[in-house]
Amino acid sequence: MTPDAILEVRELSKRFGGVHALEGVECIVPEGQVFAVIGPNGAGKTTFFNCLTGVTRPTTGSIRFQNRPLAGLPSHRIAEAGIARTWQTIRLFEHMTVLENVLVGCHTRGSTGFPGAILRLPSQRREERRLREAAMNHLQRLEIAHLAHRPVSSLPFLQQRRVELARALAAEPKLLLLDEPAAGLNTRETGQLGELILSIREQGLTVLLVEHDMSLVMEISDQVLVLDHGVPIAEGPPRQIQENEKVIAIYLGSEAL
Ligand SMILES: Nc1ncnc2c1ncn2[C@@H]1O[C@H](COP(=O)(O)OP(=O)(O)O)[C@@H](O)[C@H]1O
Ligand SMILES: [Mg+2]
Numbered sequence: 660m661t662p663d664a665i666l667e668v669r670e671l672s673k674r675f676g677g678v679h680a681l682e683g684v685e686c687i688v689p690e691g692q693v694f695a696v697i698g699p700n701g702a703g704k705t706t707f708f709n710c711l712t713g714v715t716r717p718t719t720g721s722i723r724f725q726n727r728p729l730a731g732l733p734s735h736r737i738a739e740a741g742i743a744r745t746w747q748t749i750r751l752f753e754h755m756t757v758l759e760n761v762l763v764g765c766h767t768r769g770s771t772g773f774p775g776a777i778l779r780l781p782s783q784r785r786e787e788r789r790l791r792e793a794a795m796n797h798l799q800r801l802e803i804a805h806l807a808h809r810p811v812s813s814l815p816f817l818q819q820r821r822v823e824l825a826r827a828l829a830a831e832p833k834l835l836l837l838d839e840p841a842a843g844l845n846t847r848e849t850g851q852l853g854e855l856i857l858s859i860r861e862q863g864l865t866v867l868l869v870e871h872d873m874s875l876v877m878e879i880s881d882q883v884l885v886l887d888h889g890v891p892i893a894e895g896p897p898r899q900i901q902e903n904e905k906v907i908a909i910y911l912g913s914e915a916l
Contacts, residue, residue, distance in 0.1 A: 665690040665834055665865045666711075671720030673706050673889075680706040682889045684720070688834075688867065688882075693860050695868045695876045697900075698886035699909060704869040705747055707886070708836050711867075712744050713737045724834065743832035745823045747839045747869075753812040757803060757822050760811055761794040764829035797825040801855070816843055824855075834865045841872040853879050873910075877901060885909075 666688040673681040681703045688694045696704050709715035711722060713734035722729040729737055743764070751760050798804040801821040806814060811822055820840065827835055837856070841849045853875050860866055870876050876883060877897040885893040885906050893903045900906055 663689045665725060666867075667721075667723040668711075669721045671707070671710060671722065672718045673703070673710055673715060674718045679889050681710070681717075681886075684886065684889070684891050686884050686891075686894065688865060690833075690865055691860065691863060692881040693856060693866045693868055693879050695870060695880040695883045695897075696886060697870065697873070697876055697883060701888070702886040703889040704886060705838055706889075708744060708838055708867070708869060711737075711836060712742060738830060738832075741831075741833035742836065743827040743830040743834075744836035745820075745827050745838060745840060747842070749816075749819050749823055751811045751819060751822055751826075754810055756808050756810055757798065757814070757825075758791070758794055758807040760822055761797055761825045761829050762790060764826035765790040765794055794825075794829055797828050800828075801825045817848055820844070828859070832864065834867065835859065836867045836869075838869045839871060840868070841870055841875050849875055 664687045666686070668684060668686050671681055671684040672679070684703070684707060686694070696707060698704055706715060710717045710720075711729070713729075713732055713736070717730050720730065724737075724740060724742060727740065729740070729742075732740075752763065755763075795804060795807065798807055801824060803818055803821050803825065806818060811819060814822070820843075824837075824840070840856075841852055844852060849872055856866055856868070856879055868876065868880065877900075880897050883893075883895065883897055883900040884891060885900060885903070887905075887909050892905045892909070893900055895903070
């Protein structure tokens with residue numbers, strides 16, 4: 660594996676019947692970067708995330724995370740290995756509170772086993788307290804600590820997005836996958852999200868970002884991979900991507916770049 664690479668993807672393909680959702684996708688993601696994956700609707704971006712998180716089994720190809728092969732592992736093993744994600748469409752437990760949702764994210768980090776949980780040993784109670792404190796810290800960081808005991812269903816969209824992000828961070832991942840996190844946000848909110856993503860990177864996490872908001876992508880990404888109909892057509896730093904003719908051609912008319 661290339662030095663400093665946290666994720667290395669080779670010849671990744673995924674077919675759904677006759678649809679080639681991904682075809683020969685390759686990338687090397689250096690640790691500590693914001694690495695964006697862009698492309699028109701249907702380009703395969705979500706499928707790429709699904710392959711990385713074990714939601715979908717790749718048809719062919721290899722995925723190495725921190726020098727260990729990932730392809731074919733179930734989702735929970737991949738989460739334990741240190742990959743967390745948010746979803747293009749928010750997926751929260753609506754009737755649970757904000758804090759409860761974030762505690763769900765913490766569970767991969769819990770260390771007390773089944774006997775401890777059943778017997779409610781002191782070690783188990785200490786563990787619970789530690790997880791609650793960690794969850795509250797994540798809520799504070801996302802400025803939603805005051806909403807901790809509200810049911811998620813009672814919150815506006817922006818706050819729900821923040822809960823999702825807090826839950827992903829609570830798993831203490833090394834690699835965070837964000838699937839269109841700015842969708843539905845206004846310009847000011849998108850700016851705040853950008854700052855938050857950069858602060859997450861500063862703490863040493865690597866971020867994989869799927870996003871349609873090109874100004875956000877160009878502002879905060881170190882590297883950009885462009886997919887079109889599942890095929891990688893360009894990769895490089897934002898400025899180079901903005902000037903790439905193939906990329907301009909697929910976005911022509913959308914005024915996205
Ligand atoms: N579970 C699935 N079954 C069949 N086709 C799928 C499935 N998931 C995605 N696809 C197809 O794969 C292609 C890529 O989809 P997707 O990864 O969602 O693209 P993007 O996220 O870039 O918009 C599309 O043609 C889509 O219809
Ligand atoms: Mg998608």
